Amino acid sequence: xxxxxxxxxxxxxxxxxxxxxxxxxxxxxxxxxxxxxxxxxxxxxxxxxxxxxxxxxxxxxxxxxxxxxxxxxxxxxxxxxxxxxxxxxxxxxxxxxxxxxxxxxxxxxxxxxxxxxxxxxxxxxxxxxxxxxxxxxxxxxxxxxxxxxxxxxxxxxxxxxxxxxxxxxxxxxxxxxxxxxxxxxxxxxxxxxxxxxxxxxxxxxxxxxxxxxxxxxxxxxxxxxxxxxxxxxxxxxxxxxxxxxxxxxxxxxxxxxxxxxxxxxxxxxxxxxxxxxxxxxxxxxxxxxxxxxxxxxxxxxxxxxxxxxxxxxxxxxxxxxxxxxxxxxxxxxxxxxxxxxxxxxxxxxxxxxxxxxxxxxxxxxxxxxxxxxxxxxxxxxxxxxxxxxxxxxxxxxxxxxxxxxxxxxxxxxxxxxxxxxxxxxxxxxx
Amino acid sequence: xxxxxxxxxxxxxxxxxxxxxxxxxxxxxxxxxxxxxxxxxxxxxxxxxxxxxxxxxxxxxxxxxxxxxxxxxxxxxxxxxxxxxxxxxxxxxxxxxxxxxxxxxxxxxxxxxxxxxxxxxxxxxxxxxxxxxxxxxxxxxxxxxxxxxxxxxxxxxxxxxxxxxxxxxxxxxxxxxxxxxxxxxxxxxxxxxxxxxxxxxxxxxxxxxxxxxxxxxxxxxxxxxxxxxxxxxxxxxxxxxxxxxxxxxxxxxxxxxxxxxxxxxxxxxxxxxxxxxxxxxxxxxxxxxxxxxxxxxxxxxxxxxxxxxxxxxxxxxxxxxxxxxxxxxxxxxxxxxxxxxxxxxxxxxxxxxxxxxx
Numbered sequence: 041x042x043x044x045x046x047x048x049x050x051x052x053x054x055x056x057x058x059x060x061x062x063x064x065x066x067x068x069x070x071x072x073x074x075x076x077x078x079x080x081x082x083x084x085x086x087x088x089x090x091x092x093x094x095x096x097x098x099x100x101x102x103x104x105x106x107x108x109x110x111x112x113x114x115x116x117x118x119x120x121x122x123x124x125x126x127x128x129x130x131x132x133x134x135x136x137x138x139x140x141x142x143x144x145x146x147x148x149x150x151x152x153x154x155x156x157x158x159x160x161x162x163x164x165x166x167x168x169x170x171x172x173x174x175x176x177x178x179x180x181x182x183x184x185x186x187x188x189x190x191x192x193x194x195x196x197x198x199x200x201x202x203x204x205x206x207x208x209x210x211x212x213x214x215x216x217x218x219x220x221x222x223x224x225x226x227x228x229x230x231x232x233x234x235x236x237x238x239x240x241x242x243x244x245x246x247x248x249x250x251x252x253x254x255x256x257x258x259x260x261x262x263x264x265x266x267x268x269x270x271x272x273x274x275x276x277x278x279x280x281x282x283x284x285x286x287x288x289x290x291x292x293x294x295x296x297x298x299x300x301x302x303x304x305x306x307x308x309x310x311x312x313x314x315x316x317x318x319x320x321x322x323x324x325x326x327x328x329x330x331x332x333x334x335x336x337x338x339x340x341x342x343x344x345x346x347x348x349x350x351x352x353x354x355x356x357x358x359x360x361x362x363x364x365x366x367x368x369x370x371x372x373x374x375x376x377x378x379x380x381x382x383x384x385x386x387x388x389x390x391x392x393x394x395x396x397x398x399x400x401x402x403x404x405x406x407x408x409x410x411x412x413x414x415x416x417x418x419x420x421x422x423x424x425x426x427x428x429x430x431x432x433x434x435x436x437x438x439x440x441x442x443x444x445x446x447x448x449x450x451x452x453x454x455x456x457x458x459x460x461x462x463x464x465x466x467x468x469x470x
Numbered sequence: 471x472x473x474x475x476x477x478x479x480x481x482x483x484x485x486x487x488x489x490x491x492x493x494x495x496x497x498x499x500x501x502x503x504x505x506x507x508x509x510x511x512x513x514x515x516x517x518x519x520x521x522x523x524x525x526x527x528x529x530x531x532x533x534x535x536x537x538x539x540x541x542x543x544x545x546x547x548x549x550x551x552x553x554x555x556x557x558x559x560x561x562x563x564x565x566x567x568x569x570x571x572x573x574x575x576x577x578x579x580x581x582x583x584x585x586x587x588x589x590x591x592x593x594x595x596x597x598x599x600x601x602x603x604x605x606x607x608x609x610x611x612x613x614x615x616x617x618x619x620x621x622x623x624x625x626x627x628x629x630x631x632x633x634x635x636x637x638x639x640x641x642x643x644x645x646x647x648x649x650x651x652x653x654x655x656x657x658x659x660x661x662x663x664x665x666x667x668x669x670x671x672x673x674x675x676x677x678x679x680x681x682x683x684x685x686x687x688x689x690x691x692x693x694x695x696x697x698x699x700x701x702x703x704x705x706x707x708x709x710x711x712x713x714x715x716x717x718x719x720x721x722x723x724x725x726x727x728x729x730x731x732x733x734x735x736x737x738x739x740x741x742x743x744x745x746x747x748x749x750x751x752x753x754x755x756x757x758x759x760x761x762x763x764x765x766x767x768x769x770x771x772x773x774x775x776x777x778x779x780x781x782x783x784x785x786x787x788x789x790x791x792x793x794x795x796x797x798x799x800x801x802x803x804x805x806x807x808x809x810x811x812x813x814x815x816x817x818x819x820x821x822x823x824x825x826x827x828x
Binding site: 128131193194195198199231267384388441445446448457 | 493637787801803
């Protein structure tokens with residue numbers, strides 16, 4: 041499994057295999073040292089090892105992901121004539137995901153939540169190919185028992201796995217790619233050239249596109265892992281049915297939001313102190329969560345919008361507001377933040393917002409099919425769990441050959457409905 | 471909320487399952503079924519690959535599978551589906567235009583591009599003045615000055631920005647049409663001469679911006695079906711013929727502004743050198759024509775030492791990232807730079823410049 045994962049990662053760029061190996065070796069070694077010093081009662085040494093490992097992981101992220109951003113900002117701040125040397129490095133795919141997993145390992149070790157893993161098990165955990173490039177961010181406490189137990193080859197949950205893979209492919213190849221090419225890319229590239237209606241639908245379209253894209257990848261990753269005998273945690277739970285921002289973050293990219301909660305928000309003090317401290321902690325957590333996605337001001341603003349909205353939600357009195365109003369408000373705050381997430385620059389995001397209010401172009405992208413797809417995808421968020429479970433059970437009851445044939449036939453349908461040239465997954469860049 | 475957590479996770483806990491061997495076998499059967507139903511599309515994809523071992527292997531694999539699947543009518547569901555979705559009609563359209571181009575190419579040049587005496591005079595004047603410019607037509611919002619930007623994925627990264635900047639004038643209508651992974655090397659994937667001919671005939675633009683090359687440093691297929699090795703003498707001859715066809719189609723109207731955008735410097739030295747070789751060909755063909763203006767991007771996207779750079783200083787002395795992390799495409803800011811540069815070129819004609827001064 042470890043060799044397959046390295047081969048998978050090296051296929052993209054073999055040089056970065058060494059980076060992954062370094063992350064495996066350094067964090068595993070730090071983990072064993074933390075455990076050893078905790079056993080000996082030397083808490084300070086254990087803490088120092090944990091801090092060293094975290095610093096090493098953050099240094100990797102800093103060099104590859106953030107150095108140029110801060111160097112450019114500093115150069116521009118210092119004015120002409122001052123140029124800080126830039127590294128211009130290629131961003132290793134999945135670095136944000138595997139470094140976060142590595143950090144959770146050493147922190148959980150220090151918190152005595154887990155025991156040291158054998159080196160090969162840890163290597164499989166950190167490099168496991170289905171989740172290596174775009175998550176979900178799986179904790180060692182979730183994977184270690186599964187790796188050590190070894191999957192049972194007599195009972196593979198094929199029905200559920202096939203269903204997840206097909207669902208993920210449908211969301212990515214058909215929905216996400218279609219929305220991108222039909223409206224989203226055009227609207228965000230040239231908002232001024234479109235009507236308010238087109239731009240607004242483009243923003244809604246992006247909300248659905250990024251959900252279909254990322255949750256689609258997660259579904260495929262979970263399905264593939266299931267075929268290999270591993271079960272990943274749920275990463276998306278119909279986020280656009282949320283009636284508050286707080287609920288949204290319990291349903292959107294759950295493995296990242298719970299990581300930020302457990303390893304950042306709570307250590308910062310969480311909501312244990314004064315109200316003002318809670319708001320500060322929320323803002324810091326969400327801004328850093330935004331920066332995790334990429335080193336641009338737009339991601340910082342995206343995180344800040346969520347941080348402020350979460351704080352405002354806590355500030356508001358507990359009125360009895362109709363759920364429909366709450367849903368509309370929550371969905372639109374999320375969409376408002378998506379504008380900054382998707383736009384190429386701050387000025388481009390402002391242009392999108394301006395065009396929603398002041399129309400400038402003709403209505404030429406909106407059509408009945410688009411609105412139908414957007415409405416259907418939003419309504420799908422309200423389908424109860426039981427329905428999805430029924431489909432799963434139906435597929436599970438079929439014979440294994442029927443499952444395989446159904447899998448093949450639906451693959452053809454997905455390919456047929458998908459546009460030519462499907463773009464890479466959005467979250468590969470993070 | 472079905473949020474599984476912690477060590478309670480058990481892959482077999484939620485459903486019964488089948489032995490791994492049976493699952494593997496059923497997966498293979500499913501994939502084989504999909505491959506058979508989809509074999510025509512997969513063979514087409516294989517044929518579109520760049521010439522080389524991968525292509526030969528893929529074609530060798532998919533040809534017999536497609537033949538067998540067709541013989542047993544297994545490709546029928548996909549064919550019906552495609553025709554219901556209207557997918558096959560595009561191919562017919564392109565083939566039709568290719569026919570028209572071939573007819574046009576066979577005509578003597580004076581019959582193909584018949585200029586009036588007035589047009590010839592105008593063309594001579596244009597040649598005297600060096601830069602391309604237009605006749606004194608009057609454009610307004612009802613009858614806008616039209617610009618088309620056509621090309622490969624490079625156009626995708628600046629095309630809409632250019633459109634946005636160009637359409638700041640209400641008397642200008644701009645359209646960007648990128649086609650990913652396309653170029654002049656592989657008309658079997660996308661037939662640019664056919665598309666350009668269609669755009670010129672249907673829309674008769676006042677200005678055309680063309681940018682190709684990123685996908686063109688590959689072997690190309692000659693009319694007799696043989697493969698011509700990249701940058702060989704015969705390859706160069708054929709590729710130049712294709713450039714000249716596209717340039718002639720775009721410049722078929724003397725007063726039309728035709729800008730051919732060269733490839734910017736690339737991060738990879740090998741790729742950069744190949745793009746430079748292509749730039750030489752574009753430059754040489756453009757120099758042979760009075761109606762086509764070649765634009766060199768190297769000085770626009772290099773640092774003080776003349777090398778590729780991702781970050782460059784803008785006019786206010788601020789560092790901006792002009793290239794994407796792939797070392798090939800332009801970033802949003804790079805797209806703005808190029809769009810400004812292109813608009814400046816188009817505005818070299820005083821009548822056209824007035825459009826943005828209204």
